[in-house]
Amino acid sequence: MVFKLDGRAIKQMDKLRRNFLWRTRPNFGKAMPLVNWSMVCRPKHHGGLGILDIRRFSRALRLRWKWYDWIDKGHPWAGSELPCDKEDLALFSACTLITIGNGLIARFWHDHWLDGQAPHTLAPDIFKLYSRKRISIHEAITNQKWVLNLHHIS
Template sequence: IPLGGLGVRDLARTSLALRTRWLWFSRTDTTKAWAGLDLQFDADERAFFFASTTMQLGSGTDALFWEDRWIGGRSVREIAPLLYACIPKRRRKLRTVVDGLADNRWARDIQGTVGIHEIGQYLQLWHRIAGTTLSAEPDRLIWRWSANGVYSAKSAYTATFAGSTTCAAWKLTWKHWAPPRVRFFHWLAHLDRCWTADRLARRGLQHPARCPLCDQA
């Protein structure tokens, strides 16, 4: 109830949670029939997935050098945003960590105009990844909203409420002895959804001059 009034899930948040599921499986399960397809996701879905995941580095064969958060829980985009902007989009999606670290190939991905600020971030990134060591263990994508680090629709839906404030008014509405219609009216009033005269006025609506049922003013 605290997350949805009448217990009906927020459809926009539910859609975001379920769409994120495909992003998760596209990175963690290559046995699916749709693996490798160019699935389309909007900016909000990708941003939510990015904020919800970190990469535990192992062999570096699955971790993406430019995209994943593999540098102490942070990504190149967060550490060196100006340098990241100099990397072609196609290269961002293909360059793995193991490939990028070999002979410092990641430096060859930098294109376009490189100014003093980009050079500063380049040196900063160089020092951050200089001591990176790989192992024989597979890379592991970690979902930050669950204890076991694995995605679940429930944890994703709950995560969309992170930072929201709670209100105890729902207890007065639903944990009360009043008849259901009274509680429902209180819920509408709390959400400012009652069609009162002032609300009608704000929406530019007016009451009819005469009653349509009894034809009286």
């Protein structure tokens, strides 16, 4: 899912899925579930039925957008706003390790390349002053104007 669903929508979808599994006749009301829903959502090799947990699966799909944005800039949506919220981005940052390489892909201010942190969180005052917020690490290092601006600030 590209968009994050609110809790009510997920709850309603899960209700429909539970009713499909546990209701024997449509007019009999609620049936007693024999297995906890979280157990049903586990993979088959872990004793579940392999039914997807909508909340977790949609987060995984949104993080895939972030991953594709990172590894391949040739997609039609490259450079557009990603459907990830702050929690998604925090999870992505916690689960990935950035190798700078030539610095063409990693963004100087926003990626967590400096001791596991993003420079915009380490130096928020300097970040506010600098106008090019989406600059790559390569551009930041090779741009003499950038170095001079930092000297004038300090």
